[in-house]
Amino acid sequence: MTDLLQTLLNGLAVGSLYALIALGYTMVYGILQFINFAHGDVFMIGAWSAYAVAAALGFTLAGGDPPGWAAVAVLLSSMGICAVLGFFIERFAYRPLRSAPRLNVLITAIGVSLLLQNTGQLRPVFGTQPQSMPALLPDTTLFQVAGVRVGLVDVTVVLLAVAMMVGLQWLVFRTRFGSAMRAVSHDHRIAALMGIRVDTVISFTFVVGSALAAAAGFLFAMKYSGLKQPADATWVLLGLKAFVAAVVGGIGNLQGAMLGGLLIGMVEMLGAAYLSPHLRDLYVFVLLIGVLLFRPTGIMGSTSVEKV
Amino acid sequence: MATRVATSATRRVFVQWGAAALVGLLGCGGGGTGGGEAGGGGAEAGGAATGPILVGEFGSMTGSEATFGQSTHNGIMLAVEEVNAAGGIGGRMVEVKSYDDQGKTEEAGTAVTRLITQDKVVAILGEVASSLSIAGGRVAQQYGVPMVSPSSTNPQVTQIGDKVFRVCFIDPYQGYVMAKFSRENLKYDTVAVLYDQGQAYSKGLKDDFIKSYTAMGGKIASEQAYTGGDQDFSAQLTNIRAARPQAVFVPGYYTDVGNIALQARKLGLEVPLLGGDGWDSSKLTEIGGQAIEGSYYSNHYSHEEERAEVKEFVAKYQAKHGQVPDGLAALGYDAGRLLFDAMKRAPSLSGEDLAKALSGTRDFPGVTGTISIDADRNARKPAVILEVKGGKPTYVATIQPT
Numbered sequence: 001m002t003d004l005l006q007t008l009l010n011g012l013a014v015g016s017l018y019a020l021i022a023l024g025y026t027m028v029y030g031i032l033q034f035i036n037f038a039h040g041d042v043f044m045i046g047a048w049s050a051y052a053v054a055a056a057l058g059f060t061l062a063g064g065d066p067p068g069w070a071a072v073a074v075l076l077s078s079m080g081i082c083a084v085l086g087f088f089i090e091r092f093a094y095r096p097l098r099s100a101p102r103l104n105v106l107i108t109a110i111g112v113s114l115l116l117q118n119t120g121q122l123r124p125v126f127g128t129q130p131q132s133m134p135a136l137l138p139d140t141t142l143f144q145v146a147g148v149r150v151g152l153v154d155v156t157v158v159l160l161a162v163a164m165m166v167g168l169q170w171l172v173f174r175t176r177f178g179s180a181m182r183a184v185s186h187d188h189r190i191a192a193l194m195g196i197r198v199d200t201v202i203s204f205t206f207v208v209g210s211a212l213a214a215a216a217g218f219l220f221a222m223k224y225s226g227l228k229q230p231a232d233a234t235w236v237l238l239g240l241k242a243f244v245a246a247v248v249g250g251i252g253n254l255q256g257a258m259l260g261g262l263l264i265g266m267v268e269m270l271g272a273a274y275l276s277p278h279l280r281d282l283y284v285f286v287l288l289i290g291v292l293l294f295r296p297t298g299i300m301g302s303t304s305v306e307k308v
Numbered sequence: 309m310a311t312r313v314a315t316s317a318t319r320r321v322f323v324q325w326g327a328a329a330l331v332g333l334l335g336c337g338g339g340g341t342g343g344g345e346a347g348g349g350g351a352e353a354g355g356a357a358t359g360p361i362l363v364g365e366f367g368s369m370t371g372s373e374a375t376f377g378q379s380t381h382n383g384i385m386l387a388v389e390e391v392n393a394a395g396g397i398g399g400r401m402v403e404v405k406s407y408d409d410q411g412k413t414e415e416a417g418t419a420v421t422r423l424i425t426q427d428k429v430v431a432i433l434g435e436v437a438s439s440l441s442i443a444g445g446r447v448a449q450q451y452g453v454p455m456v457s458p459s460s461t462n463p464q465v466t467q468i469g470d471k472v473f474r475v476c477f478i479d480p481y482q483g484y485v486m487a488k489f490s491r492e493n494l495k496y497d498t499v500a501v502l503y504d505q506g507q508a509y510s511k512g513l514k515d516d517f518i519k520s521y522t523a524m525g526g527k528i529a530s531e532q533a534y535t536g537g538d539q540d541f542s543a544q545l546t547n548i549r550a551a552r553p554q555a556v557f558v559p560g561y562y563t564d565v566g567n568i569a570l571q572a573r574k575l576g577l578e579v580p581l582l583g584g585d586g587w588d589s590s591k592l593t594e595i596g597g598q599a600i601e602g603s604y605y606s607n608h609y610s611h612e613e614e615r616a617e618v619k620e621f622v623a624k625y626q627a628k629h630g631q632v633p634d635g636l637a638a639l640g641y642d643a644g645r646l647l648f649d650a651m652k653r654a655p656s657l658s659g660e661d662l663a664k665a666l667s668g669t670r671d672f673p674g675v676t677g678t679i680s681i682d683a684d685r686n687a688r689k690p691a692v693i694l695e696v697k698g699g700k701p702t703y704v705a706t707i708q709p710t
Contacts, residue, residue, distance in 0.1 A: 003547075003549075003550055006542070006575070007542075010540065010542040010546070014540055121370055128369070128370040128371065128374040129374055129375065129591065130591055130595065131594075132591075132594050132597070149574075149575075151574065220539075224539045224567060224571075225570060225595070226563055226567040226570065228539070228563055229374065231370070231371070231410075232371070233536060233537035234538070234539050236537070237537045237538075238539065268543075269540075269542070269543050272543030273543040273547060277532050277533055277534065277543055277544045277547070278505055280535075280538070280543070281535065
C-alpha cells in the first residue's frame with residue numbers, strides 16, 4: 001500500500017512535468033502544424049538558466065537557506081530568458097521558412113535543437129560539467145499518508161504545473177488573444193483577412209510555450225538537483241517523452257497534452273515499480289504505439305476539436 | 309598538410325634551380341606553418357626516426373563524464389612534461405594529440421581511427437569508460453597500434469587482443485574488494501544493487517560484486533537497474549526500500565550516483581551506498597551533498613596515502629592545477645609514465661616491439677601502486693577503500709590482491 005501510494009505520487013509529479021513540456025509541443029503544432037523538436041532543448045535551457053540565475057544571485061549549496069523570494073525570482077527570470085529565446089527561435093529560424101515545405105522546417109528544428117545543446121556546453125554559457133542546483137525550496141515534509149512522505153517540492157511541482165495549465169486554458173479560451181490564436185490555428189489566411197496579426201500571434205505562441213518549458217525546467221531542477229550537462233541524453237529523452245505525451249493525448253489539443261503527460265508519467269512509474277525497471281522507457285513507447293493503433297489522432301484529438 | 313607544402317617546395321628546388329631565392333622563400337613559408345622549422349617537412353616525410361614522438365589520446369573532455377577525461381588529460385600531460393624535461397625518449401620529445409569523444413561510443417571509434425590513420429601516432433592512451441575503451445581498442449588492435457587504457461576496469465577491454473593494455477585493476481577484483489569490505493569490515497548480511505544497464509562497466513561490476521558477495525554468504529535483497537539518461541530513480545528506490553537492505557551497491561558514474569543518493573534520502577532510504585571507482589570525482593559530493601555522507605567506494609589510490617610517489621605526485625599536480633588530483637588523474641599519469649618506460653626499453657617504436665615492451669613491465673613504481681602487467685595485459689595491484697566524510701573522500705583501508 002505504501003509503495004503503491006509512493007509510486008502514484010512519483011507518477012503524478014513526473015507526469016506534471018511531462019504535461020508542462022507537452023503543452024509547448026502541442027501549441028506550436030496546433031498553430032503551425034509542425035513539430036518543434038527544439039522545444040525539449042528550450043526546457044533544458046530553462047533548467048540551466050534557473051541554475052545560472054541562482055548562482056549569479058549568490059545562492060549556493062553551502063550558502064545556507066535562501067530567502068523565500070529567491071525561488072520566485074529564479075522562476076520568473078528563467079521563464080523570461082526562455083520566452084526571449086523562444087521569440088528569437090521563431091523569428092530567425094522558423095519565420096523565414098513559413099512558406100517552405102514542412103519538411104524543411106522540421107529539419108531546421110533539429111538544427112536549432114543541436115545548436116542549443118552545443119551552445120549550452122560552451123564555457124561562457126553553462127559549461128560541460130554537471131552542476132548542483134541549490135535548494136531554493138526547503139524540502140520540508142508537509143504531511144505523511146500511510147508512510148508516504150509528501151514533501152514541499154513535490155507539492156509545488158504539481159500545484160504550479162496545474163496553475164500554469166489552468167492559466168493557459170483561460171488564456172486560450174477566455175481572452176481576445178486566445179480567440180486570435182484559435183483563429184490562426186484554423187486558417188492563417190482567413191485569420192489575416194479578419195485583421196488578425198498572424199506573425200504576432202505565432203510569436204506569442206512561441207513565447208508562451210517556451211516560458212512554460214522554462215517553468216518545467218525550474219521545477220525539474222528543484223526536484224532533481226543534480227543537473228546533467230546541457231547535451232546529456234537525459235534532456236533529449238525527457239523532451240522525447242513529453243513529445244510522446246503530446247501525441248498520445250492528441251497533438252494540437254491542450255487538455256490532451258495534460259492528460260497525455262500524466263498518463264505517461266503514471267505508466268512509466270507503475271511499470272518500473274511493478275513490472276520491471278529495466279524496461280521503463282519501453283512502456284512509454286508501447287503506450288504510444290497502442291494509442292496510435294486504435295486512435296491515430298490521440299486520445300482527445302479529433303478533427304472537430306479546436307486546435308490551438 | 310604542412311608537410312605537403314614543404315615537399316612540393318622541395319621538388320621545385322630541383323626543377324627551378326635558377327629561381328633559388330624565390331623557392332627558398334616558398335619553402336620557408338611552408339615550413340613556418342608546420343611549426344617554425346624550415347627543413348622539418350623532409351625529415352617527417354622520410355620516416356619516424358627523428359623529430360617528436362606522437363602519442364594519441366582520446367577521452368571524454370565534454371559530456372556527462374567530463375571530469376573523467378579532463379582529470380586523465382591533466383595526469384597524462386604531467387607525465388609528458390616530466391619525460392620531456394628529462395630529455396625525452398632517446399633524445400626525441402613526446403607530443404600528445406588529443407581528441408574529445410564526448411563520452412559517446414561511436415565518437416571513440418572515430419577518434420582512434422583518426423589518430424592512427426591521419427595523425428600516425430605510435431601509441432594511444434585512453435579511455436576511462438569501458439564501453440569507450442572497447443570501441444577504441446578494437447580499432448587500435450585492427451591497426452596494430454598499442455593502446456594503454458588508464459582506467460577502464462571491465463575485463464573485456466584487454467580481451468580485444470595483444471595490443472590493448474591497462475594500468476588499473478579489473479572489475480572482478482573491484483567487485484571482490486567491495487564484497488569483502490561490506491561482508492567482513494562492515495558486516496552487512498543483505499545488500500541491494502542498483503546499476504546502469506547501458507554501461508559495460510556498471511553491469512560487469514554488478515555481476516562480479518554479486519558473485520563474490522553471495523559466495524561470502526551475503527544475500528542480495530533486490531536487484532534494480534536504470535539507464536543512463538534516467539533522471540528519476542524513485543521507482544527503483546521504492547522497490548529497494550521495500551526489500552530493507554543494509555546498504556545499496558551502486559556501481560554507476562558520479563552524476564547518477566549523486567542524484568540517486570539525494571532521491572534515496574528523500575524516500576527515507578537512509579542506508580549507506582557502496583560503489584566503485586566510477587564515483588571518483590569532486591562532483592560526487594557537490595551533487596550528493598549530505599545525502600552521500602557515510603558511503604563507501606573502492607578506488608585506485610588515495611591522495612592521503614603516505615607513499616613517496618603519492619606525495620610527490622600530489623604536490624606537483626596541486627602546484628599546476630590548484631586542486632587535489634583524483635584517481636583518474638593519477639591513473640592518467642601512471643599510464644603515460646608506463647608507456648614512456650616501455651618506449652625507452654623497446655628496440656623500436658613499431659607496434660610489435662612496443663607491445664612486447666609493455667607486456668614486459670614488472671614492478672613499475674606507479675602512484676596508484678606497484679604495477680606489473682600480467683599475461684592478460686591487465687595490471688595486478690591493490691585497491692583502496694574510501695569513505696565520504698565531511699564532503700571529502702577519506703582513506704579507510706587498502707586491500708591487496710590475493
